[in-house]
Amino acid sequence: MASALLQFWLPPVSFPLAAYDRYDAEAITRYYRRRPWLAIARLSVIFWNFLGFGWRLLWDQRQQAGDAHLPERAAELRQILTNLGPTFIKAGQALSTRPDLVRVDFLDELTKLQDQLPPFPNDQAFEIMAEELGRPVSQSFEELSPEPIAAASLGQVYKGKLFSGETVAVKVQRPNLLPTITLDLFLIRWAATWFGSLLPLNLGHDLTLIVDEFGYKLFEEIDYENEGRNAERFAENFRDCPYVKAPKIYWAFSSRHVLTLEWIDGVKLTAAAELDQLGINADAVVKTGVISGLQQLLEFGFFHADPHPGNLFALPSSPRPDGLGCMAYIDFGMMDQLDQLTKETLVDAVVHLINRDYVELAQDFITLGFLTPDSDLTPIIPALESVLGDIMGEKVRDFNFKTITDRFSELMYDYPFRVPAKFALIIRSLVTQEGLALSVNPDFRIVDVAYPYIAKRLLQGESPQLRRRLLEVLVKDGKFRWNRLENLIAIAQNDGGFDLLPTAQMGLQYLFSDEGAYLRNQLLLALTENERLQTEPLQRLWELLRPELEPARVAGHAFNAFVAFSRDRAAAFFPTLALESNR
Template sequence: MNYSSSDAQKRNTEPIRHYNPRSIAQYYRYRPWLAIFRSLKIIFYFGVFILQLILDKWFNQEENNKQKRAEQLRKILTKLGPTFIKVGQALSTRPDLVRKDFLEELIKLQDQLPPFDTKIAFNIIEKELDLEVEDAYKEISSQPIAAASLGQVYKAVLHTGEEVAVKVQRPNLLPVITLDLYLMRLASAWVAPFLPLNLGHDLGLIVDEFGTKLFEEIDYINEGRNAEKFATNFLGDDEVKVPCIYWRYSTHNVLTLEWINGIKLNDLEGIKKAGLNPSDIIRVGVTSGLRQLLEHGFFHADPHPGNLFALTDGRMAYIDFGMMDQLTEETKETIASSVVQLINRDYEALAKDFVNLGFLTPETDIRPIIPALEKVLGNAVGQSVGDFNFKTITDDFSELMFEYPFRVPAKFALIIRSLVTQEGLALSLNPDFRIVEVSFPYVSRRLLMEESPAMRKRLIEVLFKDGKFQWERLENMIAIARSDRQFDLLPTASLGLQFLVSEEGDYLRRQLITALIEDDRLHTEEVQRLWTLIQPEFQPQKLFNVALQAIRQLAIS
């Protein structure tokens, strides 16, 4: 029998909970003792920790005690509960902000947390499902197989024989999270004036974004819907696996989903033992991540090693869809074009894209920023795309934020976190990996092959500057796209020709004719370079197949 998410909701009368800072503030305004008690506890833990760091510095014990202090920080965050654990998890993906010894301990917060009592977990299951545990599951592990910040997971078997994972939320989670978010918001208002304007300006908004995502993450009905939407986006993709949801055994606080037998992405030895090529795993991971950002606009914002698995058949499995986000079409297009502007080192166009994406306000004078971007990003890109990695960009770019009015929109904090985490995972499999070796070909291929009018417009904007056709840019894009083994030039050329002869392509036709004869000369040299570049693709059989397909399409139309 099939069950929908609405069936699960009917069994749980508690409404879906949404983050509302005003309502939370109003609630605790009349209960100040709760906030005071919690604040004193937080201040005590961190006060003692900071005092110990100061004493280490005074007595030259920093080196001797650094591992001890890193462990202390992890334990403090764990004791303070789920909100602070989530903050620690976010920091664990920022090697540009956190020193290495602390980073190694914070990474343990991703999937090495103490579980709560199984008896309590089973009571929650029975209350939520309105079933005895043995009636819901034929078998279930006596202890959790994993414990995370918001819940823990048991392995079970349904009476119909399917192996499943059962996620059970930690008890009394909502009151703890709401109080911590209230205190964080208060603290952000006090701290913001002492920070540089570009960092402190949106501190409250960042807390609100964090709160919104945290509330979404603790609603397992929302997570189940996210998983199904994600699976729909990758329907027919033979490289990505998404577990199915068993709605009959799922509520806001319990989620039953397909069991995944896989290898964690940071387990290089396990991946090699399974006969898998780490480079192929990296390619699948990066390409699927780019598809989320630039095609679907619906992306997994928490891709840490506990949430991504390599399957023995070479597929990538995603789990834990609590933290997701959605991008607009315009944002997707602007991200794609900004990557190409970076390839082409067009820093003026890149600065304009930063304005469109919200990193700079519309009234910002970008003229003094352009040379700064060229200096920082030019060094990061280096002489070739192989010299580039995303962490280099975040490290160097953070320096610009102190000198110019850059700010990180709350949504992009999640994107940056996702990209840095994915690159970190890839580097753990291959220290020589460069994210652009996969991403640049993908973005170039997408711009060249995309049929949507909006993306065509972006391509034209990239290929023309100040009314002049940029021959080198087209060469560069084709050369980079051809390094992607999934790129086939002939179908792309066919799409381009169809567009050129269409009514919509009138402007581009006129511009290309002008480009061929601009500066009072025929640009035969540029055309010859392009032909040399693409000639290997024009094989007789391929040409015949493309021509046949074009004839069929004309016949249909």
């Protein structure tokens, strides 16, 4: 009872405005060192919550019954983090994607942490709205729900209506949130400084840096103006995509603590009965979620790091020929950006995985920051092969991100792997999205959607970087690999939206260009291997492609291709024609 009374208690204190704009570990440390009574009060609450938990862990070990009680202890830890409030809920969620920090036994339980708390009083919420927007609530909104429709760890949401007629969602941040978060971050960072070196972790850097990374992201999440800008950027990325929607932001009714955005009239993917009632194909919407997630990572580099069931909505729509459903993303507080090198290296890693090039894959892990440049790769390469060796084999349909995460978790304590902050968010995004897909359809296989998308991207070769990676797939040890081309085409055909002929036209344009000289030579060598024309691979390709080669469409695309290419470039591919034209 005492713990329950104390768990959210914090004396109301002012905090320097400068520290609110961004996370500043030094400023926070200076502030609370001058107010030790605040730190002592909060530390006593945290200590009280963890005291019994720690004692029971020690008792289990002494009784040699630790393994038997691990599920119980993991659930207990999840409840403790929930009791301690917003900072610890967010910290637990972040730790759920850090197998380099947390035992695999606890990871599953931490993923169950719900970002939900009881709502705070309406009077406080309306007072915050009025103060932030500079006018009474009745002058901002024609209608506002009398109670919040949702309450999370950082704020709560009301349904409203503007005087201009638009239905909106109004997010209001919890009062006294900044001092709560900053004090918790100060104490967590203090503990990391003093006790981090005692933990058996292969981090390659100070544990306080991980705390600071967490602090930076948390401060971004409590800045609603930043969330609004994220939503607009996300919407701009998908402006030409009719099956992905982001809500409009109403800036005249928004501030750092209040965010007013378009009301999304959709259905949660987990509401099976409502989906059936509206005739929404849940599998089609999940497929959209997977493809849009890959687009965020590999095309735009700007990705939603928290795609849990409360942040994704299915929208009613007519059936699409590509088998995709319509969906909307909401809550853009947790987003991150990948630079061009990281996006390219991710594609490299996929290519090297397809080719089973584990030496190159280990180098990719260095580039991505999972391994330090001075890491000894000799023992790591066989370990990677043992973890990833069957992914492209007979068990490909059993592949899932959660399995790979669990396997890597087992390597973390034996090899110097670490999880960079950005990839902790990527892992969280992928594992959460996969978990949502499996909750909708237990037989769903994310690889059935992801592989065709990646194969299609490689075959289309829209950029020099992707074309170079396609060459790495098709040419191995100086030889053209027909089976890899066949596999890529077959995989891409599993995507209902894949149209072979435009892709083939792009391929011809590439072959006839100066850039395609190397691949032209490799193709000619492969076709005339052993001094005879190789017809078998061409026959297999024909059988694979024949269903899509409708005469009318082929003629149209062939005409376009010939218009696009000059005779000189065509002659470069057909040397005999070049000789004839010079006679």
